[in-house]
Amino acid sequence: MNRPTSLALVGGTLGAAVLASLAWALLTGPLAIDAAQVAAALTGAANRLGAAQHTVLFDLRLPRALAALTIGGALAVAGCTFQAVLRNPLADPSFIGVSGGAAVSAAACLAGLHLVPSLTLPPQLLIALGALLGGLGAAVLVLRIARLDGDTQPITLLLAGLAVNAFAAGLLGLIAYGASDPTLRAITLWLFGSLGRAGWTELAVAMPLMVVASLLLWRQAASLNALLLGEAEAAHIGVDVARLKRGCIALAVVCTALSVALAGVIGFIGLMVPHMLRLLVGPDHRALLPLSFLGGAALLGAADNVARLALQPAEVPVGIVCALLGAPFFLGLLLRWRRSPELA
Amino acid sequence: MSLRTLEASYAARGRELLAATSVDFAPGRLHAIVGPNGAGKSTLLRLLAGEWRPSRGSVALDGRDLREWAPAALARRRALLPQQHSLSFPFTAAEVVALGRLHTRRHKAEVERAIVAEALASCGAAQLAGRLYPQLSGGERARVQLARVLAQIRDEADGARWLLLDEPTAHLDLAFQHACLRLAREWSRCGVGVIAVLHDPNLVLAYADDVLVLDAGRAVAVGAPRDVLDAALMRQVFGLAARRIELADGTHWLAVGADG
Numbered sequence: 001m002n003r004p005t006s007l008a009l010v011g012g013t014l015g016a017a018v019l020a021s022l023a024w025a026l027l028t029g030p031l032a033i034d035a036a037q038v039a040a041a042l043t044g045a046a047n048r049l050g051a052a053q054h055t056v057l058f059d060l061r062l063p064r065a066l067a068a069l070t071i072g073g074a075l076a077v078a079g080c081t082f083q084a085v086l087r088n089p090l091a092d093p094s095f096i097g098v099s100g101g102a103a104v105s106a107a108a109c110l111a112g113l114h115l116v117p118s119l120t121l122p123p124q125l126l127i128a129l130g131a132l133l134g135g136l137g138a139a140v141l142v143l144r145i146a147r148l149d150g151d152t153q154p155i156t157l158l159l160a161g162l163a164v165n166a167f168a169a170g171l172l173g174l175i176a177y178g179a180s181d182p183t184l185r186a187i188t189l190w191l192f193g194s195l196g197r198a199g200w201t202e203l204a205v206a207m208p209l210m211v212v213a214s215l216l217l218w219r220q221a222a223s224l225n226a227l228l229l230g231e232a233e234a235a236h237i238g239v240d241v242a243r244l245k246r247g248c249i250a251l252a253v254v255c256t257a258l259s260v261a262l263a264g265v266i267g268f269i270g271l272m273v274p275h276m277l278r279l280l281v282g283p284d285h286r287a288l289l290p291l292s293f294l295g296g297a298a299l300l301g302a303a304d305n306v307a308r309l310a311l312q313p314a315e316v317p318v319g320i321v322c323a324l325l326g327a328p329f330f331l332g333l334l335l336r337w338r339r340s341p342e343l344a
Numbered sequence: 345m346s347l348r349t350l351e352a353s354y355a356a357r358g359r360e361l362l363a364a365t366s367v368d369f370a371p372g373r374l375h376a377i378v379g380p381n382g383a384g385k386s387t388l389l390r391l392l393a394g395e396w397r398p399s400r401g402s403v404a405l406d407g408r409d410l411r412e413w414a415p416a417a418l419a420r421r422r423a424l425l426p427q428q429h430s431l432s433f434p435f436t437a438a439e440v441v442a443l444g445r446l447h448t449r450r451h452k453a454e455v456e457r458a459i460v461a462e463a464l465a466s467c468g469a470a471q472l473a474g475r476l477y478p479q480l481s482g483g484e485r486a487r488v489q490l491a492r493v494l495a496q497i498r499d500e501a502d503g504a505r506w507l508l509l510d511e512p513t514a515h516l517d518l519a520f521q522h523a524c525l526r527l528a529r530e531w532s533r534c535g536v537g538v539i540a541v542l543h544d545p546n547l548v549l550a551y552a553d554d555v556l557v558l559d560a561g562r563a564v565a566v567g568a569p570r571d572v573l574d575a576a577l578m579r580q581v582f583g584l585a586a587r588r589i590e591l592a593d594g595t596h597w598l599a600v601g602a603d604g
Contacts, residue, residue, distance in 0.1 A: 087432070226446050228433045232395050233426060237496060238419025238447035283433040 007287050010280055014294035018069060021301030025065035028309055031056045059199070066207065067198035068304040068318070069297040071263055072273075074210040074255035076296025077289055079270020081217050081252040084224040084285060085245050086143075088154045089275065090333070093256040094267035096157060097138040097164030102260035103190040104168045104175075105134020111175050111183050124202050128261040135257030138164050139249055193266040193319020195304050206258040213254040214293055220248055221285035228283060266319045268326020269296050275333065345504050346370055347392060347422075347537060351401035354387050361387045363561045364401055371504030371537035374529050376548040376569070378541075379558035380582060385541045386427060388558065389510050392539065393424040406503055416447040422506035423493035427514065427541075429485060431477055437464065437488045438473040444496035463495040464488070468523060482515040490524065497536070507531055509540040513547065525551040545573050545586075545598045557581060570596055 026038050033053050041049050041057060049057065075093065082091040082098075093099050109130030113123055142164055146157035169191075176187045189197060223244050226234040235241045259266065273295040274288060281287050300318070303325065307318040348368040354361050362384040369375050369392075377385045390396040391403050394410035403410045405421065413421075423444070431440065441460045451459070464470050469487040472480060477488060490512060497505040509528065513521040521544075529551050532538045542548050548555050549569045557565040557572060559581045565572045578586035578598065589597045 087430075089433070222446055226443050228431060228435070229440075229443060230426075230430050232390075233429075235395060235415065236393060236419065236422075236424045237444060238416040240415050278434065282439070283435055284439065 007281055007291075010277070010291055011294065014291060014298055017298035018294055018301065021298055021305060022065050022069065024305050025068065025301060025308075026057065026061050028305065029056065029061060030313060033057055063200050063203050064195050064198050064304070065301065067203055067262055068195050068301045070203075070207045070210050071195070071259040071266065072269055072296035072298070072300025072303075073293035074214055074296070075259050075266060075269040075300070076273035076292040077214045077217055078252040078255040078259075080274035080285070080289055080292045081224070081248050081255075082270070083274060084227055085248050085252075086154075086157060087228060087230075088157060089278075090154065090158065090271070090330075090337075092267060092269075092271035093252070094165075094265055094270070096161035097142045097168070098135045098253055098256045099260050099265040099267070100165040100168030101138025101141075102131040102135035102257040103265050104171045105137070106131040106261050107172055107175050107183075107187050107190055108134075110186055111179050122201065124205050124261075128205050128258055131257040131261035132254065135253045135260065136250070138168070139253050143249070189317070190260065190264040192317035193264040193322065194307075194315075194317040195263045196315060196317075198262055202262050206262050210255050210258050213251045214289070217248060217251050217255075218286075218289045220244060221289055224248065224285045225283070264317075264319060266300070266322050268322050268330065269300055271333075272326055272329050273299055345406055347403075347405050347506055347539075349388070349391060349398070349401065349403045352391055352398035352403050353400045354384075354391060354396060355399045360561055362391070362558075365563050366401075367556060367563060367566065369506075369537055369539055371506070372532060372535050373553040374525075374532040374538045374540065374551060376540055376542045376552035376555045377558060378543070378545065378548060378555060378573075382560075383558040384561040385558055386510055387561075389424065389508050389539065389541060392506075393422060393508050394418060395424070405506075419447045419496065420499070420501045420505075421497070421503060422508060423496040424508040425490055425493045425510060425512055427510040429489055434476045434478055436473065437469065437475050437477055437480065437484075437491075440477050440488050441492045441495050444492040444494075448496065448499050450499075459495055459498060460491075463491040463498065466494065466527060467491040468520065483517060483520065486512070486515040487520065490527075494527075494531070504535060504537055506537045506539070509538065511541050511543065513542065513544070521547065545569075545578070549573060549596045549598065573598060 027033065027035055031053060033049070033056065037048050037053070038057065078093045079091065082093060082096065083089050106127045109127050142157065142160045145160040146153050172187060172191060176184055179187060223239045226237050226239050227241065227244065231241050274292050277288055277291050277295055281291060303321045304318045307316045307321045310316055346368055350366050351364040353364040365388065377388060379385050391398050394403065394413065397411065405413065410418070438460050441463050442456065445456060445459070461470065461473065464473055467487040467490045469484065469491055472484055472488060477485065480488065493507065497507060507528065512524050516524055525547055528538045528540060552569050554567065555569045555572050556563060557577065564581065565577060574588050575586050578584045584600050586598050586600045589599055591597065
């Protein structure tokens, strides 16, 4: 075998990285809380936290850290899925317009909230629903445009994604232009991507769905492997290709759109993580999907810690950290791809 | 027990790629399909595999329309080796072959590994098992893909199995072309129906039990290769001047002159 890295080693390392970034998130910040206090509070032992410390730990740091881990994992799984279904290693949910569509739709819901005085649904649920519809609409649009003679064209796909993203940015700007101050802040968040708003309510809506969607995608791993051979070949092996693609795209849109509803557009996670893991463990989705979840969780967790701590007391949106990391990575990928397309 | 088309035709964008064709293929034989480029050979093979639905008419396996077959059940009964392969993700050759076993997997892991190794070995590709597929040469990829389709239908099914090969010899050197067809003939002798699109009439004369000649989307001749592939047909279908030669050992050959 050409692959020296064992699955157990990669999985163990990534699991440790996830735990480390969680610990890092809980233990750092403007308010000092030490490891012993956190351990005691989390295990329910004697409460040695002050009231302020308790609030910071349980209402700010813990939900935010969990959101970072779940969103990172879900975005990496979504990226990995789009890459398999479209058979294009450059497909990232934020490139192909899904994130942009979700962001516009979520922002429109938020801006329209005050127009509906007696709302029975909690706003978090409404925004998540809006993001889902917008993401799904953008995915259908972009995939339809990029499809020619039953084959998805990689270049057309990225260009269609570009156009949808530009349109989405324009609409977001329009909504922001006419928005009141709190809406404006939230829309800025969607543009740059930030975990600052993630609280327990948002998390309760999105986290279980993202985890379930990721698990359901894992169940399709063997069929996704077959799909890499080509759609016709997968059909000959016995895969119901149309059904598989529809289901997987819908689940990947759920992962992406709920991430957007929680934290805005965070790019490159879905591109970087599956790509690096493919180099380590190969393209077998039975291993790649769960490892991508762990890798995405660890990466976004770490990136959010950097975003919180780099310019204290101010905070950088985590989307900016990811873009600064991801854009050079993407350029490197393009250079490599230019030389030997079959290895990208 | 057969794979047959009944007045099956196929048209795309108003252009008829295959006119209404009724052919009957029997298991346990090696059937060759020959004809010029664009004659509809790959179209017929795709109809037979159920990849494309006929515009008119029907294709049936064991008397049951292919449309009524579940994809997984069909996958256990027939495999198709396409002309071109577009796999660009870095699977190893052994992993590619294992992909063929998606809907047949009922064995323990070590048995499955042995099946993959055996399929690769039968295609002369045992030494490629650990190599990354995208780094293989065209001929090596063709052998790995052949091993994949063989592995797919290796297990006995509840009916005759079918092996559909679209130009299996295209990327292979001369020795492997013959190895490939010897293998196809071996499989046919085990009861598998083999249907292969071939370009070299001498390979057809040497290995095939039956030949179907397509020209411009129509079946123009069908029968035993020795009865069908003669100088008149080569002139009619390909516009080539050819001579049939019978050697002392009883084998038949078609020699095509340099000037056509």
